[in-house]
Amino acid sequence: MAVDRERVERLTRELLEAIGEDPDRPGLKQTPARVAELYEEFFSGVGQDAAAPLARTISVSRGPAPETLPSGAVLLRDIRFRSVCEHHLLPFAGHAHIAYLPGEQVVGLGALVRVVETIAARPQVQERLGEQIADTIAEHLDTRGVLVVLDAVHGCVTMRGGRQTDASTLTIAARGEYTDAAARAEIVVLIGAGA
Template structure:
């Protein structure tokens, strides 16, 4: 489902009126359409299948490099993401660190980043975003374990309320063999102590 940009623009125009602004003044004349275009990007993941990027897997034992079977976790660190907090419709952004213990199937590393992109492009809360990423990877791959660590800065914390400009939020979602803290300790250390 695509964002209804025409409707968003009309509502932004109404919002400008509601806060006491003149939407026809030169500086705001194009704002409704600009916001509509931005929302088209911010919420492009609504209704999109987050598991679709994981559909093309590679067999570990019968694939192009059967002599390089992974003996441990596959980790992708520092995947930049941005989302919009569903509570205040303010942005939050940070880095995702994803690890999984492969079974018979592995996936291209870019596919993991794409899962993050799809799920972040929705109204979100960070806790749910991490859980959704972990569930998507665990459900689409035969992974023995999944670990997702998100470290993000939320504008609802930095710009309003307590106004803590350097505060970041770290969340952890784990599945399978990585559900126990001791089992994921090495991976957390590789991330750099973020969790």
């Protein structure tokens, strides 16, 4: 489902009027169109299949040592993401770190980035965002374990209320072997080593 740009423009104009502004003044005249374009980008993941990028896998059992499966994790750190908090429609942004223990199939690393981008491009809360990323990877990729760590700064914390400009939120979602704290400890250390 695509964003209804005309409707967003009308509603933005109405919002400007509701806060006592003149939407026809020079500085605001293009604002409704700009907000519609912004929302189309920010919410492009609504209705999209986040698992689609995981459909193209590569078999690791057909290489020079077909009886050998990868013994360690695949870790992709520092995936930049941004989303919009569903509570106040303010942005939050940060880094996603994804680790998975491959089974017989692996996927291109760009596919993991696209999973994050698709799910983040919806009205969200960080806790659910991490869980949805972990579920998508665990359900659509041959894995023995998945770990998703998100570290983000929220506009609703930095720009309103207590205005804690240095505060960030860290969430962890684990599936499979990584539900065991000892099993994920090495990955958490490796994520921190990159900071």
